[in-house]
Amino acid sequence: MSHTPTSSAPSGNATAQQEKKPILTGVRIKQRKGQAKAASKFEPESFRDALLLHLFLLPTPITVDSLVAKLVQAGATLEFLRYYEQLFEVLFLGGLLQPGGSYLDDKRSPVYIVKEGEREGPMIVETLKRVIQRYKYLQKPLEENFLPSILGYIHKWSPEARTKLAEALALIIVDLQISPRCLSSLVKDHVVKDNIALDFLTSFFKTFLSKQNVDVLGSTLRKSGLKDIALVFPIQVRDKRHLAEHFSKEGLEKINEWYAKVALGExxxxxxxxxxxxxxxxxxxxxxxxxxxxxxxxxxxxxxxxxxxxxxxxxxxxxxxxxxxxxxxxxxxxxxxxxxxxxxxxxxxxxxxxxxxxxxxxxxxxxxxxxxxxxxxxxxxxxxxxxxxxxxxxxxxxxxxxxxxxxxxxxxxxxxxxxxxxxxxxx
Structure with missing residues (x-):
């Protein structure tokens, strides 16, 4: 009696049934918070408008305490880290900048460092100090990205605005212990032109020396990457005589003494x-x-x-x-x-x-x-x-x-x- 052999291999239909995956219907897969942020649209103007809504609600007169409280309140809903550049542009310059350093539009904050006719720099610096203590992730982009970039645009602003920014920068470096590497941006040709960088650095020196001695200033300049302060002088007057005459005229003999000591060491x-x-x-x-x-x-x-x-x-x-x-x-x-x-x-x-x-x-x-x-x-x-x-x-x-x-x-x-x-x- 003969038997028909049977194959152990599965048939085509059986294979298809095994490979078929079950489908879940009506189930939503929750996206991770970080992925949602990364996928969301980048809208700097919307961030600026939302931040200004908070700032326009500040009681008058504006104080450091009220400004810090309002920024902390804004930080609960706004993405400070993602929009750090816009945050600093509003606090420093009052509004957003477009590529090239010009203002994007006419919208301005009620309080910012270079505000014409006001002296709000010290208040903003103290505010920044307290806000960065809370949002520590803001310090690195401030010193590594924003400040070096913004110093490349100072030729776009008025002498008054440049002076206020220089004074505020000195306070930021002294009080917030921010890296002075941004000062190396002052040697760019378009910033050196017309004594812009020289006047900026002179104002910076005056404020810095009102807080610290010349030895601390010298240490700061060594860390800044600004190899020689003579580099901020226009090329036609870039020599020791003009340097000494300028700082003597500005009442900064301490700078001349320090520079002579540095030159002697070299x-x-x-x-x-x-x-x-x-x-x-x-x-x-x-x-x-x-x-x-x-x-x-x-x-x-x-x-x-x-x-x-x-x-x-x-x-x-x-x-x-x-x-x-x-x-x-x-x-x-x-x-x-x-x-x-x-x-x-x-x-x-x-x-x-x-x-x-x-x-x-x-x-x-x-x-x-x-x-x-x-x-x-x-x-x-x-x-x-x-x-x-x-x-x-x-x-x-x-x-x-x-x-x-x-x-x-x-x-x-x-x-x-x-x-x-x-x-x-x-x-």
Whole structure:
């Protein structure tokens, strides 16, 4: 008896039935809140109008407390993070801007920083401080996006509006601890033109210095990315003379003093690097002296400062890393003997000579490998006419630096006795 074999594979109809998915009808899938926001239409004018409705309900006179309360109330329904740019435009400028920096229309807030005839900047800054404490997510877009962008448009506004914005920016940086990186926007050509950036920065300086000292201002400028404040001067007057004249006229002598100090520091770095390079390239003493005198003529600096910088450059070029302890002294003495003529060319006057001795003292104190060589180095410099007996005696009696002072005074006593005896014989 035969049986017909049956297949275990499913038929076509069975496969279709298995693959068919059930369909839910009448069920709504709830969209995530973040997805709904992302998909919603971006309507800056609607946001502005809604914000202005809140601000026009402010009681008069407007105070920081009432303004903060109204903004917090608005923040409960309006998307401050999504419309941060429009929020700041209303608070700073009173209305919305279109691309290019011009106002979009005539709608204005009843209170904003650059409002003509009013002085509402300090109130808005204090308001911003308290609002950002509540909505911390607003600080980053303020300092990284809005402020750098808005400073590129200051040429569009009146001198009064620019001054108010500069004063408010100084308060924002001081009181809100906002990054000063936005100041680097002032070097753009269209902002530098017609003294716009210079006048803005001058107003900024005056307000900042009314709150903080010049050292804090200097630290702020270093963090700002504004490499040199001279860059805000129009190119035809971008020099130290015009800079000094401008800030003297504006009663900002502290800026001139700070800038001179900064410029001196830059000259020092350049000189030390140049001297080290010339030594490594084995230039002669005559070539080095000629280069340094040219540099001094282009950027005037006293011999007292220059001779100290030359010393630092010479020592930077000396590599003692592979030397044994008993070799370091002789290597330093030989190095100084070789380049003493370079130092001698700029050791003009008692102050320059004492500065050089102190530079040697600090170097020997810092690098203990050569601390014993100090008296020998002085002898080399004395024999090369870099320093005089009077300079050495003055240094020993009252001119030494505090670093290792007692040690260095003690080890130079034999030299001092010799010089004093010599001086007595000459008398």
């Amino acid at each position: 000259s020092e770095k350049e000189t030390v690097a140049n001297v080290s390079r010339m030594v490594n390239e084995e230039e002669t003493s005559e070539q080095m002296i000629e280069t340094l005198k040219t540099q001094q003529a282009e950027a005037p600096v006293t011999d007292a400062d220059l001779v100290e910088w030359i010393w630092h450059g010479l020592m930077r070029a000396l590599d003692l890393s592979g030397a044994r302890a008993d070799q370091s002294d002789s290597m330093v003495v030989h190095h100084i003997t070789t380049y003493a003529p370079v130092l001698e060319a700029f050791c003009n006057g008692a102050r320059a000579e004492v500065n050089l001795i102190n530079a040697v003292q600090v170097y020997c104190y810092t690098d203990t490998r050569v601390i014993k060589a100090f008296p020998q180095i002085l002898k080399v410099l004395y024999n090369a006419d870099c320093i005089s007996d009077q300079a050495i005696l003055y240094w020993h009696s009252k001119g030494a630096k505090p670093q290792g002072k007692q040690h260095f005074l003690k080890v130079t006593e034999p030299l001092i006795k010799f010089l004093e005896a010599q001086e007595s014989e000459e008398e």
